[in-house]
Amino acid sequence: MPDIQHSFVIPDNQSLPSLVSSLKASFPVQEQAETVYHRVFYDTFDWRLYKNGSALEVYDDGKSQKIYWRADKDGKLKIQLGLRKIPRLAADLPAGEFRQQLQSVITVRELLPRIKLRINRHSYAVLDENKKIVVRLHFDVYWYEPSRRRAARVLTRRLTIKAVKGYAKDYQRVEAYFQAMPLLMPLPIQSTQDNVMKLALIATDVSTDEYSTSLILRLDPEISAEQVLKEIILRLLEIMRQNTAGCIRGRDTEYMHDYRVAIRKIRVALKQLRQLEPQAAISDYMSFFSSLGRLSNPVRDLDVFMLQLEAYQPHFEQEGWQQLQPLRDYLLSSRAAAQKTLVKELKSSRYRENLKNLRHYLEQDEAGDNTHGRPERTVRELADEKLWAINQSVLEQGKTINNSDAETLHDLRKTFKQLRYLIEFFRGLYPAVELRVLSQTLIDVQDDLGEFNDRHNQAGMVKAFIEQSDDEDAIKASEQIMKILRQQQDEAGRRFNTSYKAYSSSRSQKKLKEMFVEYYGRKN
Amino acid sequence: MKTIAIYNIKGGVGKTATAVNLSFLASLDGANTLLWDLDPQGAASYYFRIKAEIEGGGKKLIDGSTDMEDAVKGTDYENLDLLPADFTYREMDSFLEQTRDPVNRFNKLLKPFSEEYDYIFLDCPPSFSALSECVFAAADILLVPTIPTTLSLRTYQQIIEFFRQQGLDQTKVMPFFVMVDRRKKMHRLIVQHPPSFMSSVIKSDIPYASEVERMGVHRAPLTIFAARSRAARCYTSMWDELRAHIYAMT
Numbered sequence: 001m002p003d004i005q006h007s008f009v010i011p012d013n014q015s016l017p018s019l020v021s022s023l024k025a026s027f028p029v030q031e032q033a034e035t036v037y038h039r040v041f042y043d044t045f046d047w048r049l050y051k052n053g054s055a056l057e058v059y060d061d062g063k064s065q066k067i068y069w070r071a072d073k074d075g076k077l078k079i080q081l082g083l084r085k086i087p088r089l090a091a092d093l094p095a096g097e098f099r100q101q102l103q104s105v106i107t108v109r110e111l112l113p114r115i116k117l118r119i120n121r122h123s124y125a126v127l128d129e130n131k132k133i134v135v136r137l138h139f140d141v142y143w144y145e146p147s148r149r150r151a152a153r154v155l156t157r158r159l160t161i162k163a164v165k166g167y168a169k170d171y172q173r174v175e176a177y178f179q180a181m182p183l184l185m186p187l188p189i190q191s192t193q194d195n196v197m198k199l200a201l202i203a204t205d206v207s208t209d210e211y212s213t214s215l216i217l218r219l220d221p222e223i224s225a226e227q228v229l230k231e232i233i234l235r236l237l238e239i240m241r242q243n244t245a246g247c248i249r250g251r252d253t254e255y256m257h258d259y260r261v262a263i264r265k266i267r268v269a270l271k272q273l274r275q276l277e278p279q280a281a282i283s284d285y286m287s288f289f290s291s292l293g294r295l296s297n298p299v300r301d302l303d304v305f306m307l308q309l310e311a312y313q314p315h316f317e318q319e320g321w322q323q324l325q326p327l328r329d330y331l332l333s334s335r336a337a338a339q340k341t342l343v344k345e346l347k348s349s350r351y352r353e354n355l356k357n358l359r360h361y362l363e364q365d366e367a368g369d370n371t372h373g374r375p376e377r378t379v380r381e382l383a384d385e386k387l388w389a390i391n392q393s394v395l396e397q398g399k400t401i402n403n404s405d406a407e408t409l410h411d412l413r414k415t416f417k418q419l420r421y422l423i424e425f426f427r428g429l430y431p432a433v434e435l436r437v438l439s440q441t442l443i444d445v446q447d448d449l450g451e452f453n454d455r456h457n458q459a460g461m462v463k464a465f466i467e468q469s470d471d472e473d474a475i476k477a478s479e480q481i482m483k484i485l486r487q488q489q490d491e492a493g494r495r496f497n498t499s500y501k502a503y504s505s506s507r508s509q510k511k512l513k514e515m516f517v518e519y520y521g522r523k524n
Numbered sequence: 525m526k527t528i529a530i531y532n533i534k535g536g537v538g539k540t541a542t543a544v545n546l547s548f549l550a551s552l553d554g555a556n557t558l559l560w561d562l563d564p565q566g567a568a569s570y571y572f573r574i575k576a577e578i579e580g581g582g583k584k585l586i587d588g589s590t591d592m593e594d595a596v597k598g599t600d601y602e603n604l605d606l607l608p609a610d611f612t613y614r615e616m617d618s619f620l621e622q623t624r625d626p627v628n629r630f631n632k633l634l635k636p637f638s639e640e641y642d643y644i645f646l647d648c649p650p651s652f653s654a655l656s657e658c659v660f661a662a663a664d665i666l667l668v669p670t671i672p673t674t675l676s677l678r679t680y681q682q683i684i685e686f687f688r689q690q691g692l693d694q695t696k697v698m699p700f701f702v703m704v705d706r707r708k709k710m711h712r713l714i715v716q717h718p719p720s721f722m723s724s725v726i727k728s729d730i731p732y733a734s735e736v737e738r739m740g741v742h743r744a745p746l747t748i749f750a751a752r753s754r755a756a757r758c759y760t761s762m763w764d765e766l767r768a769h770i771y772a773m774t
Contacts, residue, residue, distance in 0.1 A: 066554040079554040081642055082771045095774070125600070132573045135602040164598030165605050166574075190545075 004163035006175055008184040009156060016122070016139055018158070023124060023137065026177060032123040037061040039117045041197050042086050044109035045246060045255070047208035050103045050197070058086060061454070068267070071101045086111055088251055096293055108250035108307075115200045117155065118143040127520075132276060134167035135174045144200050155199055159184065213239055215265075219428035221380035226380045229273045230362045236262045236269070237359055248346055250339045253303040260300055263293050268421045272386060276377060281361060288354050295345055298338035305458045306331055314483055324481065326474040330465045350410055383426035388516045390419045391509075397502055406456045409496070415447040420448050430515055438512065441503050448496035453488035525638040525709035525772055526639040526666045528645050529663035534679050535650035537669045539703040540567040541736050542759075543647035546667075548745035549763040551596070551604035555642035558596065562616070562659075566609035573743050574608050581612035585633070586619040586637075600744075601770040605641075617654040652686070660692055660697055664773070669702040669730070672714035679701075681721055700726035700762065728762035732756055 008018065015228055042056040043049045048361040049056055053073025059066040067080045080098055087093050088110050090103035126135040154336050161178060163171035178184055187195075201208065215235060219228065239262040246255030267289045274282040308326070333339055345351055380496065397412045420442050427435050462482045466475050530749035547559040550761050561568035566576025581700065584590040587616045596605045636711045638719055658698055660666065668677050668683060705711050711734055718725045724741045730736075733755040735746055742749040746756035 080641070081553060081767075083553050083774065095556075130573060133598075136602070162602075165594075166597035474772075 004168075004171060005160055005189045007160045008160050008178060009187060010139070010159055011183055011185065012147055014183045016157070020122070020124070025172065027126045027135075028128075028130075030125045030127055033285050035061060035121045035123070037119050037121065037491060039119060039196075039199075040113045041115040041117075042148050043114040044106050045242075046109070046211045047111060047114070047254070048106050050208050054101075054105050055197070056086065056102070056111065059462070069102070075522070077354070086113075089188060107254075108252065109122075110246070110249070111511075115197055115204070115206075116153065117200060126169065128167070128168060134170035135166065137174070138162070138164040142196060142199075143362060144203055146204060153203070155203055158194065158276055169420065170352055202367040211242055213261065213495060215424055217425075217428050219379055219426065221429055222378050225379045225382035225488050226273065226276050226426070229269050229276070231256045233266055233269050234359065236266045237355060237362075240266075240355075248343050250299075253300075253307070256296065256300050258305065260293065260296050263289050264417065265421050265424075267293070268418050269425065271418075272422075274384065276382070281333060284353070284356050290343070299335060299342055301454075301457050302331055302335040302338060302461070304454060306335070307460060308454070308458065309481070312481060315351070315480065315484060318333070320477050320480070323473040325476040326471050327462065327465050327478050327481070330469070331461065334461075335502055379503070381427065383422070383429050384516045386420065387426070388512070390415060390422065391512055394419060395504055398500060401500070406453070409493075410450055410453055412481050413446065415448050417450065420446065421488060434511060438508075441499075444499040445496065445503050448492050448499050451492035452489055452496060455485045455492060459485040459489065525641050526635065526643050526664045527662055527774075528643060528665045528667060528766075529648055529659045530645065530669065531648040531656065531659060531663075531667055531683075532670070532679065533650055533652055533682065534676065534717060536674070537650075538673055538736065539563075539650070539669055540728060541739060542667065542669055542702070542730070543581055543645050544739065545595045545745050545747070545756075545759040545765055546766070547645040548747060549641070549760060550576050550643045550645075550767075551601055551676050552747070553767070555604060556603050556605075556640060557643045557645065557646075558607060558637055558641045559645045559647060560565065561609040561647050562607055562613060562655065563647055564611050564613035564616075568647045569606060569608040569740055569742075569744060571743055571745075572606050574606050576609040576611070578608060578610040578612075582610050582616055583612060583619045585610075585617070586623065586629065592638055604678075613649070616649075620654045620658060626654050627658050627661045629696070630655075631662050634662055636762070647715050660690075662686070663696060665770070666697045667726075667766075668697060668699040670699045670705050672701050672711040674710075677714070677719060677722075684687040684721055695724065698726055698766075701729035703732040704729045705732045726762060726765055728758055728765050730762070731756050 010016065038058075038060045040058045040060070042058065052068075054075075055070040055077060055239055057068045057077070059068065061352050067083045067086060068077045069080050072075045076494070082094070083098075089108065090099055090106055091108075093099035093102065105239075119142050122139040123138045124139075125133040126137070128134045131381060137159075138160045140158045140160065141448065143152040144155045144157070145152050159178065161171070161175050179186065215232060217228065217231065240259055243255040243259040243262070245499065246252055246273065247259050270282055270286050270289065274286065306328070309324075309331075316324070323508075394412070394415050397408075401408065420439070421444070423439060459482055462485065466478050468477075469475055528546070530537055530539045532582050533770060537722070543561075551557040559568060559572075561576070569576040573629055578585055578595050580590045585592060585595060590608065596607050597622050598605050611624065620629065623629040623705045634644060646659055646663065648656060662696075668680055684694060684697060686692075687697060697773075699718075700714050701711075701718075704714075704715055715729055724743050731754055733753065735750045735753040739746060744755060
């Protein structure tokens with residue numbers, strides 16, 4: 001017999017003492033000690049568990065913590081007996097089913113306590129003639145804190161009736177008794193998803209969709225290009241803000257990824273804005289974001305390499321793999337140093353001031369006419385011109401491609417990225433299907449260029465390690481890594497040849513011409 | 525699911541007290557726990573205020589006519605259920621021998637519980653029998669309560685010897701000392717220096733204590749009515765040790 005229980009919502013106009021009195025008057029009841037416990041729902045920054053129907057909860061009664069996990073919406077909440085505390089990352093767990101299930105949902109994201117509830121529980125037991133417990137009842141009052149500064153409020157009050165195995169008839173009698181009470185609202189019996197968390201989200205005004213890196217804008221082709229660019233930068237500044245705390249904690253590499261993408265996009269948008277609104281302040285902001293990009297480069301590069309390094313284990317015997325430990329230690333300490341420098345900047349008043357001033361500048365100008373007598377460019381004009389011009393730059397740079405020259409390829413990659421970001425900014429202006437095809441071609445080229453660049457940088461890191469190491473075994477194992485990296489760099493270079501040919505082919509270019517027909521038409 | 529059997533050929537060594545206290549401590553962790561009272565005397569059932577009776581008796585349970593899951597009763601403690609004893613269990617060997625493959629049959633009986641329970645504790649009767657052979661095969665851990673006396677050590681040696689002869693996994697056998705009276709020199713010596721054949725002896729031992737006997741009066745585990753007693757604390761540290769061992773196994 002599986003566990004049987006039924007919960008009821010106790011409405012505000014129903015007093016708990018009167019419910020208990022009525023219970024005591026109808027059944028032989030034993031009152032048990034009141035308990036207070038906390039229920040904490042863990043999830044990632046972007047609510048991956050909740051969206052997947054999974055749940056990771058901690059029950060803490062002050063004496064011990066119990067950790068429960070549900071893999072998906074159809075699963076059962078199951079205690080994780082071997083676990084004493086919630087891991088920061090899935091990778092921190094010992095190998096096994098739980099780690100595998102958790103990792104498949106949250107990947108590399110860190111777990112954070114997202115919802116905290118306090119529960120005051122009054123328990124009662126219905127006894128039989130031998131004073132044996134045959135039914136259990138819990139009256140739970142759930143409390144939540146609307147915000148740190150405000151006092152706790154009641155979220156919901158619940159009565160849960162739990163059957164004791166082998167005493168089904170007693171359970172049925174008690175359950176029927178409460179079912180007949182008009183004020184109590186029964187909750188669905190079959191539901192595996194506890195809606196307490198949903199209630200808490202509503203009460204605290206938290207949206208699980210609050211975070212998105214998407215820049216989907218509804219664009220009217222005739223509106224001012226300046227306004228659109230400013231709106232985009234403001235949105236990107238918000239993405240930066242949302243990821244800053246995670247970058248400072250430095251455990252979850254996704255924060256850094258999203259943060260850096262936002263920086264790069266802001267730089268591209270500022271570059272366009274400077275051409276429309278040539279002000280010295282914009283150049284200063286561009287330098288600021290450029291220096292932020294440079295500061296965060298080593299952290300991101302080292303994160304990517306350390307993750308990548310684990311994939312090379314099959315290339316090594318166990319002994320050789322262990323001999324790589326000094327390289328890992330070197331990468332870890334380099335990362336710690338780079339992280340420290342970055343955190344110092346992110347916590348600096350200079351950083352805060354720059355962002356505040358930029359936001360102020362963008363918001364202030366958003367309201368009024370800022371053309372200062374210049375003819376206003378529409379977003380469509382700007383998009384047609386820039387997309388086509390950058391496409392032409394790509395083709396121009398492509399003429400002198402040399403696969404062994406990492407610097408040339410890196411420059412080409414930056415131009416491609418600029419093109420991709422501008423397509424993202426202005427995609428609302430073009431036919432979605434065709435744009436998707438173009439974006440995919442771009443992604444293919446960029447992936448190949450990205451891998452080429454990553455392997456090149458990683459080989460540089462290994463070289464730096466070898467130069468300062470005197471551990472012969474570690475050097476030998478690192479040289480093997482270097483060989484793999486060089487090999488993969490060459491393969492990425494070859495793949496790039498193919499993907500670039502597809503992009504620059506007359507067929508793809510014809511589609512582009514059709515897409516940017518207005519500007520192209522004017523020019524020809 | 526881990527199956528933990530509490531077994532000794534000798535009677536009166538604290539098997540039931542151990543089964544009741546450890547299964548209760550496991551349930552306090554939040555683990556779904558089942559205790560199967562296999563002893564026809566039904567002492568574990570008595571401790572939990574549950575009638576030592578199975579509808580249709582032990583025979584129907586073994587041959588599958590009675591659904592094992594229907595026979596389970598909830599105790600007064602959350603997460604802890606009991607499969608009660610029945611007086612017909614005294615003929616358990618004969619019921620098992622009537623099946624084609626007793627060991628396989630016994631394993632099949634436990635199988636439906638594997639989804640629902642994290643631990644199954646088996647409180648075994650004191651004998652060498654068809655049932656004990658089934659238990660030896662089914663258990664992941666065989667706890668052997670042993671009084672630190674020469675005769676008890678000899679009994680333990682017999683169990684180990686049986687495992688060796690039958691080619692069973694000896695690493696699952698975990699002895700521990702019970703009814704330890706530190707006033708007695710022999711007890712002290714044996715507990716401090718267990719003989720070499722007791723290779724995986726559990727470090728926590730259980731003292732000779734009147735509280736353990738009072739479990740029958742309170743009909744409850746020690747933690748409920750004498751949580752601060754030395755015996756209760758010893759069972760707690762024994763469970764801590766055992767739990768760490770189980771996690772290391774997985």
